[in-house]
Amino acid sequence: MNDIKIDYTNAMADAIGKKHGVSESELDGLAPQAKEALLWLQELRAQKTVGFFDLPSIDTAPFKKFASRVREKYENLVVLGIGGSALGTTAVHSALNSAVWNLQRKRKRNGYPKLFVPDNIDPDWFDEILRHVDPKKTLFNVISKSGSTAETMSQFMIVHHHLKEKLKGKWKKKVILTTDAEKGVLREIAGEFGLTTFNVPDNVGGRFSLFTAVGLVPLACVGVDIDSLLAGAASMAERCLNKNLRENPALLFAALHYLADTKKKKSISVMMPYSSKLAGVADWYRQLWAESLGKRYDLNGKEVNTGQTPVKALGVTDQHSQVQLYVEGPFDKLVTFIEVENFNRESVIPAVFTDKPTLQYLAGKSLNQLIATEMKGTEYALTTHNRPNLAIRLPKLDAHTLGQLLFMLETATAFAGKLYGIDPFDQPGVEFGKKYTYAMMGRDGYEQLKGELLKSAGAEKRKTV
Ligand code: PA5
Numbered sequence: 061m062n063d064i065k066i067d068y069t070n071a072m073a074d075a076i077g078k079k080h081g082v083s084e085s086e087l088d089g090l091a092p093q094a095k096e097a098l099l100w101l102q103e104l105r106a107q108k109t110v111g112f113f114d115l116p117s118i119d120t121a122p123f124k125k126f127a128s129r130v131r132e133k134y135e136n137l138v139v140l141g142i143g144g145s146a147l148g149t150t151a152v153h154s155a156l157n158s159a160v161w162n163l164q165r166k167r168k169r170n171g172y173p174k175l176f177v178p179d180n181i182d183p184d185w186f187d188e189i190l191r192h193v194d195p196k197k198t199l200f201n202v203i204s205k206s207g208s209t210a211e212t213m214s215q216f217m218i219v220h221h222h223l224k225e226k227l228k229g230k231w232k233k234k235v236i237l238t239t240d241a242e243k244g245v246l247r248e249i250a251g252e253f254g255l256t257t258f259n260v261p262d263n264v265g266g267r268f269s270l271f272t273a274v275g276l277v278p279l280a281c282v283g284v285d286i287d288s289l290l291a292g293a294a295s296m297a298e299r300c301l302n303k304n305l306r307e308n309p310a311l312l313f314a315a316l317h318y319l320a321d322t323k324k325k326k327s328i329s330v331m332m333p334y335s336s337k338l339a340g341v342a343d344w345y346r347q348l349w350a351e352s353l354g355k356r357y358d359l360n361g362k363e364v365n366t367g368q369t370p371v372k373a374l375g376v377t378d379q380h381s382q383v384q385l386y387v388e389g390p391f392d393k394l395v396t397f398i399e400v401e402n403f404n405r406e407s408v409i410p411a412v413f414t415d416k417p418t419l420q421y422l423a424g425k426s427l428n429q430l431i432a433t434e435m436k437g438t439e440y441a442l443t444t445h446n447r448p449n450l451a452i453r454l455p456k457l458d459a460h461t462l463g464q465l466l467f468m469l470e471t472a473t474a475f476a477g478k479l480y481g482i483d484p485f486d487q488p489g490v491e492f493g494k495k496y497t498y499a500m501m502g503r504d505g506y507e508q509l510k511g512e513l514l515k516s517a518g519a520e521k522r523k524t525v
Pocket of ligand 1: 142143144145203204205206207208209212265266267268351487490
């Protein structure tokens with residue numbers, strides 16, 4: 061059995077008391093709403109308005125075929141995307157491929173290209189990456205569902221200009237586009253120049269799009285076993301259809317977070333993997349939980365201002381940075397650990413410095429034992445200080461368990477949205493910021509908004525020192 065497990069003992073009142081822990085009766089009390097959430101998702105699937113839950117059965121053949129060509133031809137793959145168009149790729153790549161992937165020779169990478177995901181527009185940083193990669197040996201995958209995101213499109217425009225200068229007409233072979241099947245300027249550009257494209261399904265939002273071409277194409281290109289990733293997601297999908305709240309991992313994760321937030325004032329959700337390779341998953345979760353659940357209005361238009369603040373932490377590193385706060389600071393957090401029960405390697409601490417008695421307790425033990433013990437230590441410290449915590453346990457870290465984990469978190473996010481009574485699939489707050497950028501950067505159609513913004517900026521007195 062390769063199933064991941066959620067251990068929620070320490071989130072419950074039995075372990076940490078009623079004030080901070082969820083009681084069995086509170087969980088029972090939420091069961092009808094949880095059942096409704098399950099039915100609601102089933103309905104959305106049937107209406108085809110929400111597509112993410114059915115992605116585990118996506119046809120991967122075209123992605124794998126394309127990836128084998130990329131493997132033969134390219135030294136570098138550069139993904140130009142942001143938010144949901146970038147975070148999943150980074151999370152899976154860093155979880156499953158070597159920590160020094162880009163430093164290794166091609167042979168060591170099994171012939172696959174290096175991967176760069178410059179998901180920011182820091183001009184220095186982006187230029188340094190662009191100058192580093194040889195245009196002849198580099199493929200650029202521009203990923204934007206809307207085709208209008210200013211960051212991605214400006215990067216694409218820079219890359220296009222750079223490639224045209226270096227390669228003339230051959231630039232077209234070095235760019236592929238992943239975007240909406242019909243709409244958007246990227247789709248227009250693809251048609252005009254005959255570029256290779258992949259589709260983002262209309263009913264899958266950015267942060268739920270990892271298991272589409274958005275994530276699967278670049279991941280297949282760097283050798284990730286995408287079929288195994290999807291098989292893991294599929295096995296989790298089955299578990300997430302269970303009507304029993306205590307047997308459905310996504311429903312339980314959602315319910316515990318919802319109750320912790322609304323009944324126990326735990327307004328912060330900390331995601332703390334005890335694995336550097338899973339640090340990217342915590343980044344990905346941060347976007348998923350924040351953008352999906354942080355909403356001003358509920359579905360009836362009532363102002364509710366929902367959402368826990370997701371925080372990323374890393375075990376053991378943040379034991380020396382954050383854990384003091386988590387153990388003794390405000391009672392406002394629900395901490396989720398991610399544990400890898402069996403690492404792929406065993407790293408034994410040798411018996412050296414034998415004349416130093418204070419170090420001998422480490423000799424002959426392993427980093428594996430040390431990291432497991434330290435996680436237990438943090439669980440223990442939190443629990444004895446009445447701080448709720450959960451542990452998601454992965455028997456080992458591979459494509460299958462990772463697929464389960466990511467799919468569980470996506471589904472839990474959708475369920476949590478229903479429990480809060482908000483729409484987890486929209487992001488009006490993000491769009492608000494995007495519109496500001498369009499207006500102030502002079503995009504056609506945004507003249508009136510620009511005028512209003514300039515007026516209010518002029519009226520405002522800056523406070524500076
Ligand atoms: O989840 C979302 O919808 C967002 O985070 C988007 O992924 C992000 O804004 C990028 O959008 P796009 O893919 O349209 O460029």
